[in-house]
Amino acid sequence: MSTDEIRLARAYLSRVAEPPAVALAGFIAEVGPVRAAELVRSGEVPVAVDSETSARRAVDQAERDLEVAAKVGGRLLVPEDDEWPRWPFNALTIAAANGLRCGLEPLALWVRGEFSLASLTERAVAVVGSRASSGYGQHVAGEFGYGLAEAGVTVVSGAAYGIDGAAHRGALTAGGLTIAVLACGVDVAYPAGHRALLERIPSQGLLVSEYPPTHTPARHRFLTRNRLIAALAEGTVVVEAGQRSGAKNTAASTAALGRVLMAVPGPITSSSSSGCHELLRSGSALPVTSVAEIIESTGRLGVDLVEANRKLDTGPPQGDAMRVFEALGLMSGHSPDMISVESGVELPRVRALLPQLELAGLAERVETGWKRSQNESWRGDT
Amino acid sequence: MSTDEIRLARAYLSRVAEPPAVALAGFIAEVGPVRAAELVRSGEVPVAVDSETSARRAVDQAERDLEVAAKVGGRLLVPEDDEWPRWPFNALTIAAANGLRCGLEPLALWVRGEFSLASLTERAVAVVGSRASSGYGQHVAGEFGYGLAEAGVTVVSGAAYGIDGAAHRGALTAGGLTIAVLACGVDVAYPAGHRALLERIPSQGLLVSEYPPTHTPARHRFLTRNRLIAALAEGTVVVEAGQRSGAKNTAASTAALGRVLMAVPGPITSSSSSGCHELLRSGSALPVTSVAEIIESTGRLGVDLVEANRKLDTGPPQGDAMRVFEALGLMSGHSPDMISVESGVELPRVRALLPQLELAGLAERVETGWKRSQNESWRGDT
Known part of the structure; x- marks a missing residue:
């Protein structure tokens, strides 16, 4: 079985099934990715797998997807590759085995950039927060992104407006490494205002996505994506989160995956910090006020x-x-x-x-x- | 033994010994306050008691002190009085029995105002913090003072500039109750800029001090005083504290006395909040962001x-x-x-x-x- 065959098979499956596809994952584990792709294509699969794949099984454009990705400097990472982040994703496998919704390793990952994902995530911290962030939150996210990158820690975030963008920019400014995990294809400029940021990240890190090229984001994809942010980092820092921020979802995944959850205190008069204070008050998150404290908290020991x-x-x-x-x-x-x-x-x-x-x-x-x-x-x- | 005799004896002793006078407290427990005063006066006391009392035992101005206090609406509370805060001070006795420095019930308390100290402290929360507070800290202290008072909770603090003053003022504005525990006589306007505040508090609460009239404050008296703030309240909220704030001392007493210690998050960019964040990060204090959370945290159940x-x-x-x-x-x-x-x-x-x-x-x-x-x-x- 050549790696090319496996890659083509997983490219096909990554477009056919909307993540997280639990039955398909089990099926691949059982029969292997190449055989699984064949059987999905012909519809000869168990009912559970069929319900995850029947709608799109005729959409067979794996080669084209790989070409489109390659045009923007992208490629498909598969679990069979050396640079697959086995250790970080171990937590997803354990969570899935425990029936947690935030679990399940991706079938494959579309990435853009030349770095090894395994190396980038050897020492990585996620910095996340609201899109509707305050000046305070953006300042802190930028400082943390800068300081972590300077200390040799990869900054993982979601490339959204607000906190995410500030964290990535901080890391880039420090000349450090950063990973943006997207809820759309690695060739899609979303959000549009972050086109330049998204173009730049691959030169100092990676864009990463479970979704094939040209896929556009959707609400449920952000939630599915958040588990990958949590899994790829040793810990997640929530800089600012209001009552309805998606960052609270990433926080929940972080805790469920057994990663270190941290929250930044802020003015109690600011609704942008209310989600952070809730995490602190419930004891779910550790307060962090500096890069040194983040590093102190996330070293596995x-x-x-x-x-x-x-x-x-x-x-x-x-x-x-x-x-x-x-x-x-x-x-x-x-x-x-x-x-x-x-x-x-x-x-x-x-x-x-x-x-x-x-x-x-x-x-x-x-x-x-x-x-x-x-x-x-x-x-x-x- | 009349209450007047006891009061005179304790008034004398309160001027003779600098609190906390551990040996003297034991001696009083053993022979009673009136006999203890006689023996201290004549110098016929054990060595340990002598070293606590010899310097000032000739200063016998109990009647005059009571008169001076009375002129400003003050009086001396003794443990034999009904309004002595027995339950709150129980924690001091336990702490003293365990050899903790923050322990030891006062020999007597000079108070100014007509309220019963026992009633005022049935439901009381301390709000403390730096003198060098920020606008944010003063705003929060004022809001908490107001909200607690409005909810029928007595606001205990130390009448200092900054956080303390804002907390008292908040309570007064709400038409609620407040206690200022002083490190000087209840007739002494310290700090001078708080003269009007100190004059007003007795109409909506009490000024309280271990020190007899005309006594001026000193650094060690603030530290000794802080244990009383912690003891008189069910919990202490530290609103802002820098690295060297006396509020950290009150926080330590609060924790040592088994009271609920709370800290208010603030901007991590503000050094005024660094002491609070330290308390939160070490797990010593619970984060609180509203009056409702303070009340939720301090109910003994x-x-x-x-x-x-x-x-x-x-x-x-x-x-x-x-x-x-x-x-x-x-x-x-x-x-x-x-x-x-x-x-x-x-x-x-x-x-x-x-x-x-x-x-x-x-x-x-x-x-x-x-x-x-x-x-x-x-x-x-x-």
């Missing part, structure tokens, strides 16, 4: 590592952080996989610890992976 | 009762609230004591439930106590 960082003044890192540190290359970089094997610390934990060691001035990224920082002042006895 | 309130649309109050409701007078008011006996629900719980039943439209206050509301739409079967 955030709390441990802040303590480790504090201890660095007088001594070595502790526990797993210590083991990861010791497994770092001295002269050349080691890959997270190598470090995981060397240290005996599981890979996701290694991935979470490395940026924290970097922040603590103990590790640095080089082309080949991670090595001990040259400025690292602490020298272990071991 | 707040959570239960919000639920009870919600259920009122379709049915009767639940549990203790139901029992208290049933013990209410139908035609005439019953005192909380009577209701406690009648319902078998302990007095503090009755006191916490009554205002909540009032909010739910089921009970109303009349001159003689509490009765069922005439508008109360639900009629039980019992």
